[in-house]
Amino acid sequence: MPARNISIPNQPSNVTNQTITSVSREHRKFRPSAEFQRQANLGSYAAYKRLYAESVNTPNKFWGRQAKELLTWQKPFKKVLDWKLPHAKWFLGGQLNVAANCLDRHLGTARENKAAIIFEGEPGDVRTITYKQLHREVCQFANALTALGLAKGDRAAIYLPMVPEAAVAMLACARLGVIHTVIFGGFSSEAIKDRVNDCQAKLVITADGGWRRGKIIDLKTNVDRALAGTPTVEHVVVLKRTGQPVAFSEGRDRWWHDLVAGVSAEHKAKGHDSEHPLFILYTSGSTGKPKGVLHTSAGYLLGTTITTKYVFDLKETDIYFCTADIGWITGHSYVVYGPLANGATVLMYEGAPNHPEPDRFWDIIDRHGVTIFYTAPTAIRAFMRWGDDYVKKHSLKSLRLLGSVGEPINPEAWMWYHTLIGKKRCPIVDTWWQTETGAIMVTPLPGVTATTPGSCTLPFFGVVPKILDEQGKEVPRGGGGKLFLKNPWPSMLRTLWGDDERYKKQYWSELPGYYFAGDGARFDEDGYLWVVGRIDDVLNVSGHRIGTAEVESALVSHPSVAEAAVVGRPDELKGQALVVFVTLKNGFAASPQHKEELRAHVAKEIGSLARPDDVRFAAALPKTRSGKIMRRILKEIAAGGTVKGDTTTLEDFNVVAALQSQEE
Numbered sequence: 001m002p003a004r005n006i007s008i009p010n011q012p013s014n015v016t017n018q019t020i021t022s023v024s025r026e027h028r029k030f031r032p033s034a035e036f037q038r039q040a041n042l043g044s045y046a047a048y049k050r051l052y053a054e055s056v057n058t059p060n061k062f063w064g065r066q067a068k069e070l071l072t073w074q075k076p077f078k079k080v081l082d083w084k085l086p087h088a089k090w091f092l093g094g095q096l097n098v099a100a101n102c103l104d105r106h107l108g109t110a111r112e113n114k115a116a117i118i119f120e121g122e123p124g125d126v127r128t129i130t131y132k133q134l135h136r137e138v139c140q141f142a143n144a145l146t147a148l149g150l151a152k153g154d155r156a157a158i159y160l161p162m163v164p165e166a167a168v169a170m171l172a173c174a175r176l177g178v179i180h181t182v183i184f185g186g187f188s189s190e191a192i193k194d195r196v197n198d199c200q201a202k203l204v205i206t207a208d209g210g211w212r213r214g215k216i217i218d219l220k221t222n223v224d225r226a227l228a229g230t231p232t233v234e235h236v237v238v239l240k241r242t243g244q245p246v247a248f249s250e251g252r253d254r255w256w257h258d259l260v261a262g263v264s265a266e267h268k269a270k271g272h273d274s275e276h277p278l279f280i281l282y283t284s285g286s287t288g289k290p291k292g293v294l295h296t297s298a299g300y301l302l303g304t305t306i307t308t309k310y311v312f313d314l315k316e317t318d319i320y321f322c323t324a325d326i327g328w329i330t331g332h333s334y335v336v337y338g339p340l341a342n343g344a345t346v347l348m349y350e351g352a353p354n355h356p357e358p359d360r361f362w363d364i365i366d367r368h369g370v371t372i373f374y375t376a377p378t379a380i381r382a383f384m385r386w387g388d389d390y391v392k393k394h395s396l397k398s399l400r401l402l403g404s405v406g407e408p409i410n411p412e413a414w415m416w417y418h419t420l421i422g423k424k425r426c427p428i429v430d431t432w433w434q435t436e437t438g439a440i441m442v443t444p445l446p447g448v449t450a451t452t453p454g455s456c457t458l459p460f461f462g463v464v465p466k467i468l469d470e471q472g473k474e475v476p477r478g479g480g481g482k483l484f485l486k487n488p489w490p491s492m493l494r495t496l497w498g499d500d501e502r503y504k505k506q507y508w509s510e511l512p513g514y515y516f517a518g519d520g521a522r523f524d525e526d527g528y529l530w531v532v533g534r535i536d537d538v539l540n541v542s543g544h545r546i547g548t549a550e551v552e553s554a555l556v557s558h559p560s561v562a563e564a565a566v567v568g569r570p571d572e573l574k575g576q577a578l579v580v581f582v583t584l585k586n587g588f589a590a591s592p593q594h595k596e597e598l599r600a601h602v603a604k605e606i607g608s609l610a611r612p613d614d615v616r617f618a619a620a621l622p623k624t625r626s627g628k629i630m631r632r633i634l635k636e637i638a639a640g641g642t643v644k645g646d647t648t649t650l651e652d653f654n655v656v657a658a659l660q661s662q663e664e
């Protein structure tokens with residue numbers, strides 16, 4: 001492996017100390033093989049450049065054509081975009097049905113008997129559902145929902161495990177114009193209550209339970225507890241998944257299988273306006289109550305459809321496995337809507353990646369012949385920690401493309417993914433996007449882009465990323481700043497449910513006219529984008545603002561470190577002192593000498609500027625349920641205080657308790 005090429009920060013003189021100093025100097029380039037390039041849906045840089053130029057110079061022409069080509073309309077749109085900053089309306093006058101785009105239009109074609117979903121439950125049960133069968137189930141469930149009194153515009157909450165019925169429920173809602181809000185199955189009663197009340201859901205769709213690490217998650221019990229405080233809910237539909245006994249509230253609760261028994265599988269999909277709300281997805285801000293991100297129909301569907309086609313280079317014969325839960329935007333866009341609109345075969349897995357053994361994903365890939373695999377850096381670092389032997393037991397020869405999403409991927413994890421999983425043969429698409437963007441925004445195109453470990457590289461069609469300083473001036477290549485997006489795009493969020501003021505303030509007030517992503521980032525000399533962390537987490541050391549990702553990446557390049565999180569602690573002299581929390585790989589021990597070694601390692605990799613003032617070893621780091629490190633909590637611990645802020649999105653409070661008890 002080539003040596004890491006990181007030098008001491010050389011701050012360009014025209015970069016003010018308000019922007020972010022970049023400390024990483026990764027330059028390796030990995031080009032797609034000629035073989036991959038030849039078969040790619042987009043295989044030349046010239047073609048990318050031409051389409052990109054068209055998409056930003058004449059966006060209405062570009063998106064108008066894509067919308068006609070990629071989507072099936074029941075009524076053609078009249079106007080591509082109506083943009084009254086910060087509110088966009090796309091494809092006005094048009095009507096379509098999102099579910100019909102994912103299902104009905106594949107019927108009567110060679111796809112109708114193709115697998116839409118290959119499902120594997122954690123206990124090992126496997127089910128294959130063709131497009132025709134999925135269509136049938138969705139139609140039946142849509143009829144059942146109608147019979148329950150659900151109508152267009154109503155809200156329904158979905159709290160299900162990763163089972164095919166989760167997709168059925170989403171698509172049945174979409175078919176009827178019922179707005180769904182999926183609540184991640186790991187969330188508590190409190191979280192269900194808040195979300196249901198915020199959107200005033202009439203219906204909750206849940207299951208008796210789901211399997212996770214050999215145990216049953218008591219979904220129904222959580223719903224019952226939440227529903228003590230949710231006056232709007234009229235019915236609960238309960239899917240039988242695990243079969244354990246559950247409490248039933250007479251009149252309110254209905255078994256899924258009873259509800260659909262004997263119900264017609266004929267259902268004509270009505271067209272809904274392009275801007276009809278499709279779903280609300282709650283995403284936690286760093287503080288305060290969760291934000292109900294609202295996505296609408298046609299623009300969202302177009303964004304997810306076109307990115308699935310080009311970023312994942314989707315082919316008729318692919319078996320596509322995205323490991324995200326449907327409770328996250330990744331599950332919405334790249335398990336359900338994007339792949340099904342493209343007629344893909346989606347592999348859906350219910351359970352934990354390390355059950356019964358830490359090689360479950362590799363076993364799944366080999367048994368089902370998965371060709372495209374999309375996961376998160378936090379998962380990749382866990383695979384690395386579990387050890388290479390689990391990977392080496394499997395051939396992984398069916399894989400042809402890998403993806404990453406959720407956080408900056410540190411070059412060490414990237415190289416491991418490339419070598420151990422991709423066998424140096426599969427392009428990696430490191431895709432930057434957000435719940436709010438709906439679809440992938442910045443990404444390599446696998447047949448086109450030479451990738452650099454850690455960089456999400458180049459903007460997708462229609463995306464104009466800008467790195468700006470506090471004055472709104474463009475930061476030159478090499479310098480860091482805040483990441484903004486300049487133009488509206490079809491899959492953008494339309495507002496925050498019930499709180500348009502917060503929408504304006506949160507995303508559109510940092511710099512008038514620009515969408516503020518909340519991330520710190522920079523362009524390198526090649527014009528590639530590097531996200532260096534959330535702006536709220538940026539460290540300020542002796543006047544240098546440094547992104548967390550870069551220091552963490554240097555730490556993880558030490559052979560003993562599995563995972564690292566860096567936070568600032570108020571310091572009279574430096575402004576902020578650097579406190580790092582690390583978890584070690586199996587076989588390495590925490591010791592005072594080891595602390596010194598890690599401090600020296602960072603100083604060597606980045607410069608003495610970033611030498612940590614304090615190194616703390618931890619058994620685990622506090623993470624959100626989607627795997628993001630909660631640096632806000634570590635900051636409170638580093639400052640010697642107790643954790644006060646909201647901890648409801650925390651995956652495991654014991655991790656925080658353990659870190660705090662170390663303090664004393």
Ligand code: WT7
Nearest residue numbers: 330405406407408430431432433434435519531
């Ligand atoms: C935030 C959005 C998008 C689906 C999953 C997360 C970070 C996401 C990358 C990436 C660097 C990334 C950003 C972003 N992020 N992907 N490829 N490289 N950072 O959705 O929970 O809305 O989080 O995740 O900080 O703003 P989300």
